[in-house]
Amino acid sequence: MGSRTPENSDLKKERRTCTFNPLELTVFLDGGRKKTKERRDIEKYFLSDPELNDPVPMDFLSHKEKYEETVRKACVVYKKLKEMRKGTGSIDISRENIITSVIHSILKDGDPFSLNNVMMIPVIIGQATPRQQAMWLQRTINYEIIGTYAQTELGHGTFIRGLETTAHYDPTTQEFILNSPTLTSYKWWPGGLGQTTNYAIVVAQLYTQGVYRGIHLFMVQLRNEETHEPLPGIKIGEIGTKLGMNNVNNGFLGFENVHIPREHMLMKYSKVLEDGSYIKSTNEKLAYGGMTFVRVSILKVVSTLLAKACTIAIRYSAVRRQSEMKPGEPEPQILDYRTQQYKLFPYLAASFALKFTGKWLLNICTEVFSELEEGKLERLPELHALSCCLKAVCTTEAAQGAETCRLACGGHGYMMCSNLPSLYGLITAACTYEGENTVLLLQTARYLMKAWQQAVGGMAMTPTVAYLKQAVSGSNGTPCWEGSTACIVSAFQQVAARKVKHSADIMGQRIQEGVSPEDAWNMTSVELVQCAEAHGRAILVERFVAAVAELNVSVALKTVLAQLRDLYTIYTLLRNSGDFLMYTEMTPLDYCNLQNRMETLLSELRPNAVGIVDGFDFHDDIIASTLGSWDGQVYDRLFAAASKSPLNQDTVNESFHKYLKPMLKSGL
Ligand SMILES: Cc1cc2nc3c(=O)[nH]c(=O)nc-3n(C[C@H](O)[C@H](O)[C@H](O)COP(=O)(O)OP(=O)(O)OC[C@H]3O[C@@H](n4cnc5c(N)ncnc54)[C@H](O)[C@@H]3O)c2cc1C
The missing domain is CATH 1.20.140.10 (Butyryl-CoA Dehydrogenase, subunit A, domain 3)
Structure with missing residues (x-):
């Protein structure tokens, strides 16, 4: 909470009538x-x-x-x-x-330094050898150097194997030579890259002894540590304004014959020896x-x-x-x-x-x-x-x-x-960075398709997809709909399982009809995305229910959190009601009952809504909102904010004399 200026009377009343202690x-x-x-x-x-x-x-x-x-x-x-x-x-x-x-x-x-914290440091810890860590880790932690993570290029984001930046190893100098062979190979997006960072972990295609070795990570110095001037061969700048996050200083980066020492490839897993021999990682997955x-x-x-x-x-x-x-x-x-x-x-x-x-x-x-x-x-x-x-x-x-x-x-x-x-x-x-959402859902769908085959084959299942077994055996998770929390959790799983089964069936059918597996995958991808979403929703609902069951708090607080749990599960169900009517025992009458229950929950939560958000305990400077401060003095704050507009510092703006007045007086 922030400063204690006089509290708006309505908020005061809300706080007085709250039934639990925020x-x-x-x-x-x-x-x-x-x-x-x-x-x-x-x-x-x-x-x-x-x-x-x-x-x-x-x-x-x-x-x-x-x-x-x-x-x-x-x-x-x-x-x-x-x-x-x-x-x-x-x-x-x-x-x-x-x-x-x-x-x-x-x-x-x-934050233009954020990539240093969220990517540079973790990647050094995860991918660099102890010797390499000794060179860079402490310096990045101390902000003696600032780094970013440069993977995405103008032409490729999702498809990492399609990246075009190259790193050719030269055994005579024991250096890698980095190049951006095309405009589309320019790195594009890395946070802080524009004018802030002086180092980057660069993702590039490695070639040694004339052989292509796949994608690898390289520590590259971009700017002189004293003058901050870009090093020779480094073309660098900022990509421009965006919908949001405008202070992250996302940048572009191109390489023209940039030489870096052999030790600058991150070699915890794969290695390039002095003579250019390549030692492959024992497991590629370790890098992810x-x-x-x-x-x-x-x-x-x-x-x-x-x-x-x-x-x-x-x-x-x-x-x-x-x-x-x-x-x-x-x-x-x-x-x-x-x-x-x-x-x-x-x-x-x-x-x-x-x-x-x-x-x-x-x-x-x-x-x-x-x-x-x-x-x-x-x-x-x-x-x-x-x-x-x-x-x-x-x-x-x-x-x-x-x-x-x-x-x-x-x-x-x-x-x-x-x-x-x-x-x-x-x-x-966040819907786009760290994996574009549709692409991520399709990755989960691929896992679910494999899990489905395992369930069909009667194999042991990992815990979060164990529910698929029910759909295979035809046993119904919600044999008779009684609308309880347990019934709803089970219904979410049943919907997800049926959607997985449906996707697997139609994909299988397409392949049987002679469509190639790749085309069948693409033709089924709307259903595949939907089954991954249903899986995600089933997990969210199950976890919310489990978390409330484990609570060790007062009855008053538990009641409120249980109401929030019920609202979340019922609201999410109603928003996807077609699935539940299609794949579970829920009838239109059950739907109406749930709608009524949801509306009752809205009424039950109403007196505690302000108390719940007060419970988040956001400081006014962290909320940073004229509308959301603790005191609720929204109109005073809106006015105070408007009065800070630079346009309000003069009674007459100079554009009046320059443009408006000549136009107004021109008789046009
Ligand atoms: C704010 C922000 C910060 C970022 N910071 C960084 C950073 O620090 N470092 C960095 O390297 N990158 C960064 N990125 C880049 C980000 O990682 C990529 O934008 C992201 O991976 C998506 O790639 P893309 O832009 O090429 O989209 P694309 O892959 O071109 O996607 C465009 C559309 O094509 C669809 N599509 C693509 N492939 C498939 C497929 N196989 N199947 C079905 N549909 C497909 C997608 O669903 C999407 O609708 C940042 C991006 C943003 C927005």
């Missing part, structure tokens, strides 16, 4: 009282620094000014981070997560661990961004009064309109579904990675499939949620100072 929710979400204190202390440490204030809101600056101001702030922030680490003497992961989240909020339209981890982390990031959007829209909806419900009566709070509740509460519930599922998936990821260290790879395909479909389903849902929150705030939600456009920009970007 602080209990805060403590639960943080993971304990000590953690809440730690988070608040970290927030205070950063947010109380006057150097991090914006004299003029960033939205009013030019693209160039925004970048320069962001770099200034990023340097202040990372200096403070270094001082903080010095104080504690070690890197604590949960503490680092809190810090990262605060830094993201301060550098709200993107880092990507999976980043994908898994995205769930937590987008659940927090969605929770912020919900906080803004719900607080504003409690303050905003509009129209008449009954003639002559005072204007109601817009939060009392059923349609407003229907817009906002399911996404509030979704933010919890994403949070619980993200935590569960991160635990699996940690387990699988420690198994990898022991050479056990069995669970990697399941983790990969889970991370792909959950990243896709969760980012899509969060982006829809943020946009719905914006719409729910009417015209004011369209203002940059509401922070809703920026939140949407951040979330929707």
Whole structure:
């Protein structure tokens, strides 16, 4: 929570009538009282620094000014981070997560250093030899050098094997020579690449002894460490403005005969020896661990961004009064309109579904990675499939949620100072980066098709697809529909299983009719994407139900979280009702009963909506919204924000004298 200016009377009333203690929710979400204190202390440490204030809101600056101001702030922030680490003497992961989240909020339209943290450091840890780590790891952690991850090219993003950047090994000099042979081979998109970073991990096609060896990673110095001038042969710049994340400084990069030492290929798995001999990795999959981890982390990031959007829209909806419900009566709070509740509460519930599922998936990821260290790879395909479909389903849902929150705030939600456009920009970007969502869903679908064949063959199944066995045996997960939580979870699994079966059947049929497997795959890909989405939804629902079952909180809080669980599961079911009517025992009458239940849940959640978002405990400077501050003084804040517009600093703008007046007086 932020400064305690006088509280809007409607918000005060909401807080008085809340049936649970929001602080209990805060403590639960943080993971304990000590953690809440730690988070608040970290927030205070950063947010109380006057150097991090914006004299003029960033939205009013030019693209160039925004970048320069962001770099200034990023340097202040990372200096403070270094001082903080010095104080504690070690890197604590949960503490680092809190810090990262605060830094993201301060550098709200993107952090030009972020790729150093989310890609450069993990890739060095995961892919570099101990000797290479000694050369670069500490320097990147200390921000003595700043790196990015340069994979995507102008011509290829998804199809990594199609990348065109080349690295030819020359045994006489023991160097790789990097080239961008075409315009489409220019790297395009890497964060911070434009003007910020001086190193990059570059993905390129390796050739040694005249033989093509596939895609490999190379550490490449891009700029002189003193002057920051691009090194010879390096063509570098920024790609321009985007829908959002405009301060990330995404860049382009081309190579013209750039020489790098042999030791700069990351050689933890594959190796190039001095004479150019190539030693292949024992398992190519080992190289993908880092990507999976980043994908898994995205769930937590987008659940927090969605929770912020919900906080803004719900607080504003409690303050905003509009129209008449009954003639002559005072204007109601817009939060009392059923349609407003229907817009906002399911996404509030979704933010919890994403949070619980993200935590569960991160635990699996940690387990699988420690198994990898022991050479056990069995669970990697399941983790990969889970991370792909959950990243896709969760980012899509969060982006829809943020946009719905914006719409729910009417015209004011369209203002940059509401922070809703920026939140949407951040979330929707995640639908594309770290694997484009459709492509990720198709990867999960490939896993599901294999799992289906295993189920048909009576083989043992991994836990998250064990439900497919029911569809094979024809046994019905929901023999008679009684609408309970267990019945709904089982129905989600049944829908997913039937969709998997349907996709496998029609693909098999097409192949039998003589269509090639590749064409059959493409012809069936709409169904395949849908079965991966259904699998993702079944997991989200199951995890939400499991998380609430495990809760150790007061009855009052548990009641609210159970209502959110029910709302999420029923709302998601109703949005996909065609599937449930087609593939389960649910009848049109059951559908109507669920619709009624959902509407009851909206009423039950109404008195606690503000309490729930208060429980997220976002500091006002982290929410950064005129509409979503704790005090609810939205109109004062909107006016204060408008008064900071540079256009309002003069009573008459110079364009009047230059253009308007001559036109007005010309007699035209
Ligand atoms: C904000 C942002 C930050 C980024 N940061 C980085 C970075 O730091 N480093 C970096 O290297 N890259 C970065 N990227 C690039 C990003 O990883 C790619 O944009 C992403 O992988 C998608 O690739 P693409 O743009 O080539 O899309 P494409 O692959 O061209 O996709 C376009 C369309 O084609 C469809 N499509 C493609 N292949 C298939 C298929 N096999 N089957 C069915 N449909 C298909 C997709 O579904 C999509 O609808 C960033 C992108 C964004 C938006």
